Amino acid sequence: MxxxxxxxxxxxxxxxxxxxxxxxxxxxxxxxxxxxxxxxxxxxxxxxxxxxxxxxxxxxxxxxxxxxxxxxxxVGALLDANWIHPSRSAKAHLKFLAATNNLPTARVATVLDLVGLSSVANKAAGKFSLGMKQRLGLASALLGDxxxxxxxxxxxxxxxxxxxxxxxxxxxxxxxxxxxxxxxxxxxxxxxxxxxxxxxxxxxxxxxxxxxxxxxxSSQSFVRVRSPRLPDLAAALQAAGIASTATGNGPDAALQVTGTPIEQIGDIAGRAGVFLHELSVQGGSLEQAxxxxxxxxxxxxxxxxxxxxxxxxxxxx
Ligand SMILES: Nc1ncnc2c1ncn2[C@@H]1O[C@H](COP(=O)(O)OP(=O)(O)OP(=O)(O)O)[C@@H](O)[C@H]1O
The missing domain is CATH 3.40.50.300 (P-loop containing nucleotide triphosphate hydrolases)
Known part of the structure; x- marks a missing residue:
């Protein structure tokens, strides 16, 4: 912990x-x-x-x-995958680490296998791709189990x-x-x-x-509504105590409603005689949130x- x-x-x-x-x-x-x-x-x-x-x-x-x-x-850590000696092989790098930290040499083969680097163990680490360097970094972190x-x-x-x-x-x-x-x-x-x-x-x-x-x-969803009579719909929602936000212009003009079930919005529109061109649940963008x-x-x-x-x-x- x-x-x-x-x-x-x-x-x-x-x-x-x-x-x-x-x-x-x-x-x-x-x-x-x-x-x-x-x-x-x-x-x-x-x-x-x-x-x-x-x-x-x-x-x-x-x-x-x-x-x-x-x-x-x-404790094992991977902070920077680029700190390895470029001309040393993956195996030599791990052997050096094991020797200087008094860890059993047998762990070298085990961790190379764990990270899938056994077949390139004798290759110079400087020639490794970033993904392979990351694997070698993981192997180093796991050396002491x-x-x-x-x-x-x-x-x-x-x-x-x-x-x-x-x-x-x-x-x-x-x-x-x-x-x-x-x-x-x-x-x-x-x-x-x-x-x-x-x-x-x-x-x-x-x-x-x-x-x-x-x-x-973080990714709160909302209901998006498009209609040729958006102001009438906004008024009907308001009369029912539901706030809406107008977004977009022209064909993209819509109302956004958060926290009200989609069915309830459809019912209110129907009772107000407002035709709908779209009634959909939209997920919020997680990354944006x-x-x-x-x-x-x-x-x-x-x-x-x-x-x-x-x-x-x-x-x-
Ligand atoms: N040695 C340092 N001397 C002065 N300021 C530093 C030093 N190390 C970090 N900072 C500053 O401390 C703040 C936090 O940096 P840190 O690198 O910990 O953030 P981070 O979340 O890891 O970001 P990144 O993903 O960019 O590495 C930054 O404003 C950074 O400029």
């Missing part, structure tokens, strides 16, 4: 991470989501003891990283096949009971990978809830309330 409590990091006048508190549980994939510059990498680096915090703490199974005995057997794994933007720049493979690999690791924290700036990606989301914007917590709960709240949520400074003010509402609704337990 990873526990982050009141974690804060300041670089001069910039507050990169601002009083973050969250827990990452074993057995599921937890997505660490936020736009570029939100503070995800800085938080992960503090969890891994690569960066000191200005205040607060990050604990791995109750201890700071620096206090862990043989840390690679407890750790129970806790952190991956920073692991699918960035990968092709669809590579993304699919990494996604399933993360899920597999979690299903083995490991604690898996994966960062991304794409909600659509995390929605397909993570069971739980910790969402941050400008270093502050925006949401800490199940992925299903977050996507449901996420961008609005993380970009709006008003929302930052509500972050603690949102987090409190989430935990009091029992989503995390």
């Amino acid at each position: 990873i526990e982050v409590v009141g974690l804060t990091k300041k670089y001069g006048s910039t507050t990169a991470v601002d009083d973050l508190t969250f827990t990452v549980r074993p057995g599921i994939v937890t997505g660490f989501l936020g736009p570029n510059g939100a503070g995800k990498s800085t938080t992960m680096r503090m969890i891994l003891g690569l960066e000191t915090s200005s205040s607060g703490r990050a604990l791995i199974d109750g201890k700071p990283y620096a206090a862990l005995e043989r840390p690679l057997t407890q 750790p129970k806790i794994l952190l991956f920073d933007e692991p699918v960035n720049g990968l092709d669809p096949e590579g993304i699919f493979w990494i996604r399933n690999f993360m899920k597999q690791l979690a299903s083995e009971g490991r604690t898996v924290l994966v960062s991304s700036h794409l909600l659509s990606e995390m929605a397909q990978t993570a069971d739980h989301l910790v969402v941050i914007g400008q270093g502050r917590l925006i949401a800490d809830c199940s992925t299903a709960d977050f996507t449901e709240r 996420f961008i609005e949520l993380t970009a709006s400074s008003v929302q930052y003010g509500d972050a603690s309330k949102a987090a409190a509402a989430t935990s009091s609704s029992g989503v995390r337990s």
